[in-house]
Amino acid sequence: MINFNKPPVTGAEQGYIIEAINSPKLSGDGHFGKRCQSWFEEKLGCKKALLTPSCTAALEMAAILFDIQPGDEVIMPSYTFVSTANAFVLRGAKIIFVDIRKDTMNIDETKIEAAITDRTKVLVPVHYAGVGCEMEKIMDLANKYGLFVVEDAAQGMMSTYKNRPLGTFGHLGAFSFHETKNYTSGGEGGLLIINDEKLAQRAEIIREKGTNRSLFFRGMVDKYSWVDIGSSFLPSELQSAYLWAQLEHAEKINEKRLSLWSHYKDQLEPLVKKGCIEAPSIPMNCKHNAHMFYIKVKRLKQRTMLLNFLKSQGVMAVFHYIPLHNAEAGKKYSKFIGKDENTTSESERLIRLPLYFNMTHDEVIKVSNAVTTFFE
Numbered sequence: 220m221i222n223f224n225k226p227p228v229t230g231a232e233q234g235y236i237i238e239a240i241n242s243p244k245l246s247g248d249g250h251f252g253k254r255c256q257s258w259f260e261e262k263l264g265c266k267k268a269l270l271t272p273s274c275t276a277a278l279e280m281a282a283i284l285f286d287i288q289p290g291d292e293v294i295m296p297s298y299t300f301v302s303t304a305n306a307f308v309l310r311g312a313k314i315i316f317v318d319i320r321k322d323t324m325n326i327d328e329t330k331i332e333a334a335i336t337d338r339t340k341v342l343v344p345v346h347y348a349g350v351g352c353e354m355e356k357i358m359d360l361a362n363k364y365g366l367f368v369v370e371d372a373a374q375g376m377m378s379t380y381k382n383r384p385l386g387t388f389g390h391l392g393a394f395s396f397h398e399t400k401n402y403t404s405g406g407e408g409g410l411l412i413i414n415d416e417k418l419a420q421r422a423e424i425i426r427e428k429g430t431n432r433s434l435f436f437r438g439m440v441d442k443y444s445w446v447d448i449g450s451s452f453l454p455s456e457l458q459s460a461y462l463w464a465q466l467e468h469a470e471k472i473n474e475k476r477l478s479l480w481s482h483y484k485d486q487l488e489p490l491v492k493k494g495c496i497e498a499p500s501i502p503m504n505c506k507h508n509a510h511m512f513y514i515k516v517k518r519l520k521q522r523t524m525l526l527n528f529l530k531s532q533g534v535m536a537v538f539h540y541i542p543l544h545n546a547e548a549g550k551k552y553s554k555f556i557g558k559d560e561n562t563t564s565e566s567e568r569l570i571r572l573p574l575y576f577n578m579t580h581d582e583v584i585k586v587s588n589a590v591t592t593f594f595e
């Protein structure tokens with residue numbers, strides 16, 4: 220059987236976890252946590268990188284940092300994970316959904332402006348499959364209307380748009396190290412990067428339960444106290460130790476994924492040429508990280524048949540998001556502005572094929588052959 224995903228393992232994880240266990244500090248921002256954060260600050264060129272327990276937590280921190288108040292409107296695509304929306308709903312915001320583009324499944328930047336009102340406070344582009352949104356146009360809109368931007372770059376580590384890392388365009392960027400992502404911190408984990416320096420100090424406070432503990436540790440205040448709202452947004456050193464073992468091999472993991480991705484593309488090219496399926500398209504100005512290899516079939520019914528067929532062949536392929544505006548909670552907390560031309564119809568056609576760091580090229584061939592057999 221070929222799993223849809225296996226969490227990435229490089230081999231160095233156990234040693235680092237044991238090192239963390241034997242160290243005097245197991246709580247957040249210890250030796251491994253700091254190493255990871257410096258790595259991201261250097262790699263991404265951001266003002267500050269703060270590890271979090273999840274991308275969900277990073278997005279929740281963003282909503283607090285932007286001072287979201289009940290009634291504020293937050294614009295995002297409906298084709299995304301629930302946390303993108305929930306983080307803001309928790310602060311009382313109303314979610315405003317805009318249609319996606321067919322080619323990348325990302326928010327359609329040309330449809331955002333029509334959804335902006337005087338209650339709009341934040342734009343949340345989601346870089347689906349690690350392929351960048353049109354960040355130049357999105358930042359122009361944000362500047363024109365004075366809006367905050369947090370990039371949901373949960374899937375976007377190591378990807379670029381116009382040669383600049385995803386996550387570094389908005390005021391904030393949120394990443395995930397869940398086991399299904401390209402890098403994991405042992406199953407669950409995340410990262411908030413701060414690009415707007417004005418948000419940096421408050422981000423540390425919110426993350427430290429609303430206290431100025433990080434300033435205290437740096438010797439900048441002589442005792443720490445309650446200064447703001449906040450919560451517990453630090454991961455443990457065990458998670459950071461796992462993540463460090465992955466970051467040391469970040470390039471290797473990325474290259475392996477890209478080679479698997481390209482192999483799929485080659486293997487499935489004949490089916491694309493025959494018009495049976497569509498393969499992902501990567502805009503010229505984007506470099507992606509092979510987070511996902513998806514195909515699109517004709518319609519929902521065919522997708523169900525293909526998924527069942529693949530399962531019978533021992534291939535665990537899956538579909539992805541059910542658009543949030545069609546979901547039960549979506550009806551309560553959100554509104555879709557403009558026509559849903561692509562969100563529902565394109566989401567119903569999409570299948571994600573197995574792709575993970577320790578997958579073999581033989582397995583790519585097996586999966587591709589199974590897909591090909593179905594169409595024969």
Ligand SMILES: *Cc1c(COP(=O)(O)O)cnc(C)c1O
Nearest residue numbers: 273274275300302373395397408
């Ligand atoms: C995975 C994912 C999240 C949530 O990440 P967690 O680390 O599991 O909280 C949020 N948004 C997108 C687009 C994701 O893919």
